[in-house]
Amino acid sequence: xxxxxxxxxxxxxxxxAPSPASANLVIVAPAKNGHGSTKRIAHVLSALYDxxxxxxxxxxxxxxxxxxxxxDRLQDTTMKLDPCRLSTTSDGKxxxxxxxxxxxxxxxxxxxxxxxxxxxxQAENIVISASETEVNSSTIETDMSQADKNxxxxxxxTTPFAIEDxxxxxxxxxxxxxxxxxxxxxxxIRETPYDPAHWIDLCQCCLTLGFADIAxxxxxxxxxxxxxxxxxxxGCEGIVYPSNLKILTKTAxxxxxHTHSPAIVEEELKSxxxxxxxxxxxxxxxxxxxxxxxxAAKEALSIFPMDMDLLxxxxxxxxxxxxxxxxxxxxxxxxxxxxxxxxxxxxxxxQMQYPWMDRRxxxxxxxxxxxxxxxxxxxICEIKPIILRPHRESFDVGPLGIFALRDIEEGxxxxxxxxxTNTTDLHPKAQTYxxxxxxxxxxxxxxxxxIVRPECCxxxxxxxxxxxxxxxxxxxxxxxxxxxxxxxxxNGRPKSTGLAPDPMWRVRLFLRMVAVYLADIQSTxxxxxxxxxxxxxxxxxxYSPPSYPDFPLTRDWYYYENxxxxxxxxxxxGINPFTDPHWTPEVIQTIFWKMENNANMSKINxxxxxxxxxxxxxxxxxxxxxxxxxxxxxxLFLNHSCEPNISWRGPSSTPFVSTDLLEGINSEIIKPGSxxxxxxxxxxxxxxxxxxxxxIGDPMGTSNNKQWEGGRQERRxxxxxxxEGGCGCSICTKEAEEVKAMxxxxxxx
Ligand SMILES: C[S@@+](CC[C@H](N)C(=O)[O-])C[C@H]1O[C@@H](n2cnc3c(N)ncnc32)[C@H](O)[C@@H]1O
Numbered sequence: 001x002x003x004x005x006x007x008x009x010x011x012x013x014x015x016x017a018p019s020p021a022s023a024n025l026v027i028v029a030p031a032k033n034g035h036g037s038t039k040r041i042a043h044v045l046s047a048l049y050d051x052x053x054x055x056x057x058x059x060x061x062x063x064x065x066x067x068x069x070x071x072d073r074l075q076d077t078t079m080k081l082d083p084c085r086l087s088t089t090s091d092g093k094x095x096x097x098x099x100x101x102x103x104x105x106x107x108x109x110x111x112x113x114x115x116x117x118x119x120x121x122q123a124e125n126i127v128i129s130a131s132e133t134e135v136n137s138s139t140i141e142t143d144m145s146q147a148d149k150n151x152x153x154x155x156x157x158t159t160p161f162a163i164e165d166x167x168x169x170x171x172x173x174x175x176x177x178x179x180x181x182x183x184x185x186x187x188x189i190r191e192t193p194y195d196p197a198h199w200i201d202l203c204q205c206c207l208t209l210g211f212a213d214i215a216x217x218x219x220x221x222x223x224x225x226x227x228x229x230x231x232x233x234x235g236c237e238g239i240v241y242p243s244n245l246k247i248l249t250k251t252a253x254x255x256x257x258h259t260h261s262p263a264i265v266e267e268e269l270k271s272x273x274x275x276x277x278x279x280x281x282x283x284x285x286x287x288x289x290x291x292x293x294x295x296a297a298k299e300a301l302s303i304f305p306m307d308m309d310l311l312x313x314x315x316x317x318x319x320x321x322x323x324x325x326x327x328x329x330x331x332x333x334x335x336x337x338x339x340x341x342x343x344x345x346x347x348x349x350x351q352m353q354y355p356w357m358d359r360r361x362x363x364x365x366x367x368x369x370x371x372x373x374x375x376x377x378x379x380i381c382e383i384k385p386i387i388l389r390p391h392r393e394s395f396d397v398g399p400l401g402i403f404a405l406r407d408i409e410e411g412x413x414x415x416x417x418x419x420x421t422n423t424t425d426l427h428p429k430a431q432t433y434x435x436x437x438x439x440x441x442x443x444x445x446x447x448x449x450x451i452v453r454p455e456c457c458x459x460x461x462x463x464x465x466x467x468x469x470x471x472x473x474x475x476x477x478x479x480x481x482x483x484x485x486x487x488x489x490x491n492g493r494p495k496s497t498g499l500a501p502d503p504m505w506r507v508r509l510f511l512r513m514v515a516v517y518l519a520d521i522q523s524t525x526x527x528x529x530x531x532x533x534x535x536x537x538x539x540x541x542x543y544s545p546p547s548y549p550d551f552p553l554t555r556d557w558y559y560y561e562n563x564x565x566x567x568x569x570x571x572x573x574g575i576n577p578f579t580d581p582h583w584t585p586e587v588i589q590t591i592f593w594k595m596e597n598n599a600n601m602s603k604i605n606x607x608x609x610x611x612x613x614x615x616x617x618x619x620x621x622x623x624x625x626x627x628x629x630x631x632x633x634x635x636l637f638l639n640h641s642c643e644p645n646i647s648w649r650g651p652s653s654t655p656f657v658s659t660d661l662l663e664g665i666n667s668e669i670i671k672p673g674s675x676x677x678x679x680x681x682x683x684x685x686x687x688x689x690x691x692x693x694x695x696i697g698d699p700m701g702t703s704n705n706k707q708w709e710g711g712r713q714e715r716r717x718x719x720x721x722x723x724e725g726g727c728g729c730s731i732c733t734k735e736a737e738e739v740k741a742m743x744x745x746x747x748x749x
Pocket of ligand 1 (some may be wrong): 172398399400401538539540541542597598636637638639640641722723726727728
């Protein structure tokens with residue numbers, strides 16, 4: 001029954017949901033509510049409400065029951081239904097709209113606009129048929145499906161919640177106005193970057209557009225400005241850059257208000273502070289970072305304890321947080337460990353290119369590929385587009401891979417990828433590893449006399465003069481003398497989270513990458529945009545943007561890691577986050593996604609320096625296990641196959657590795673613990689063949705690896721989470737075809 005609405009005659013009770021005593025109209029919305037029916041219900045409700053208002057002594061009091069979130073939309077559309085009581089039910093009624101009402105208003109419904117016919121059906125329900133002209137659902141649905149063809153997927157937003165709202169915005173034809181409004185706000189920001197009101201406008205506009213991550217970043221900047229100008233009472237701590245932010249902000253506000261009165265400016269700033277907090281809380285709610293939202297709410301309520309709007313959002317954050325925590329607890333039974341605690345805190349957003357960003361920033365051009373090969377400088381292999389197609393010099397070359405330049409023998413080293421873009425969860429001040437290449441500085445891997453100390457500071461040490469020069473003439477020059485202890489945990493080490501490293505790895509890697517980039521553009525005196533610099537430009541992000549009506553997986557997102565910490569890093573490095581066009585939150589988030597798609601993570605433990613077979617007692621040092629995360633700038637081009645022809649290893653995860661496994665291309669020994677990756681041929685490889693590794697250890701799931709319980713199936717599931725559309729290797733493609741054929745055979749009668 002898709003084009004009629006059923007009204008139950010009596011009473012307000014219904015077995016699917018308890019009846020609120022105060023309600024004189026209870027609407028049970030369909031569980032599977034297509035947009036057409038939502039519109040239709042909204043339309044009828046609107047009319048019913050008008051009518052009920054005329055016929056009832058009291059204000060009509062509606063209660064809506066539904067499984068679906070689209071009731072928010074319903075409420076928005078009708079507007080008049082506010083305040084409605086919303087609740088959910090698991091009624092299982094799919095296609096009908098049940099309106100349960102008290103007898104007093106039934107009659108009025110008969111005559112209401114949009115209701116053509118009111119009849120009693122067999123179950124004594126009153127069936128209203130929608131009038132053709134006004135609410136014919138099939139007409140609406142045809143119109144809508146036409147409109148849905150024009151849904152602009154790239155504007156559906158990063159926020160997985162309330163996505164229907166954005167679809168409605170597009171259907172209603174409001175998207176272009178919003179895009180124009182957003183551009184106007186960016187123009188205003190360029191003109192007066194220190195006026196917090198513009199950042200608040202941006203927050204609200206991005207929230208409406210569904211980009212709650214960018215909304216949170218805008219609110220964050222607004223808060224920095226306001227707190228800096230209001231002073232310490234308002235919790236302004238940590239570094240602010242530029243240092244005269246207080247004056248800049250006050251000047252911007254007083255110029256806008258045409259006043260020199262400090263009292264008026266302060267009043268304005270306080271009221272902006274409240275709106276800014278409110279925007280931030282809504283953004284964090286929309287990103288699903290309930291825990292961080294609660295922390296922000298606590299801070300906001302310490303300043304505005306009686307604000308109803310803040311209190312209400314705080315309550316929503318709290319309810320959502322506990323709901324998630326309880327469901328995780330129920331699943332985890334007794335094993336509620338640190339990684340589950342992390343899951344209660346993490347937010348979720350879609351990964352996508354921000355549609356207002358210049359798309360060319362993400363292009364990897366033929367010129368870049370030539371530069372990459374110059375740096376690779378190999379006689380054995382080259383980086384090449386996988387799909388060879390005619391390309392223009394300024395266009396994106398598409399996915400890249402590494403290909404053999406000549407026939408390769410089994411066991412041959414094909415690539416030894418040393419890198420300085422690495423990080424660990426241990427503070428460099430511990431001085432147990434080389435700050436540049438991460439090789440171990442513990443005995444017996446190196447003699448104390450071989451350790452190199454730079455002249456500039458005592459914070460870092462190196463395994464060789466080479467590493468020392470690379471660092472001090474490069475990234476270390478940018479970082480030296482600044483306090484970075486806040487990106488490490490207490491005692492220089494964050495709390496362990498088992499196999500999953502704590503999310504701050506992204507922040508530490510971001511810091512190192514930014515330092516490498518800044519050092520390079522300073523020494524070459526060029527002003528290349530970070531995303532077009534070969535360091536960031538080489539990395540692909542793994543975009544799977546929201547697509548209506550099927551949505552992809554969401555990705556982890558944290559307010560602190562993705563916004564707070566990078567902003568603080570940039571300010572510490574003297575980058576102005578309010579005016580610098582290169583370091584926008586969109587650029588930062590893009591870098592985070594690129595890092596996630598390309599970072600290599602290895603757990604190393606070089607603390608035990610004597611083999612277990614030895615008679616001497618084992619010695620432990622203070623480092624214990626470490627998780628090294630690196631961007632190996634050439635290795636990252638290797639694609640995955642479940643039949644890999646290349647094996648790879650970080651040079652040493654334990655002290656007991658035979659030296660032949662540590663041999664580089666020129667028979668040099670790679671130092672244990674370093675973030676270098678060594679790749680060897682597993683078999684003979686012919687010239688022109690693509691070199692492929694396994695991203696998941698043993699891809700067929702035959703080995704006994706605890707991390708990969710669940711065998712082949714688990715590995716395939718994991719790959720399909722990573723690669724949109726699943727793994728494209730020949731084995732997976734064949735398996736996918738077999739599954740399809742089996743499903744087709746099963747469905748045949
Ligand atoms: C580390 S990068 C490898 C280099 C990448 N092809 C590039 O163009 O930069 C990982 C990305 O390559 C792609 N990829 C690698 N192996 C794949 C496979 N077997 N099937 C599908 N996509 C794959 C995915 O897009 C993945 O996000």
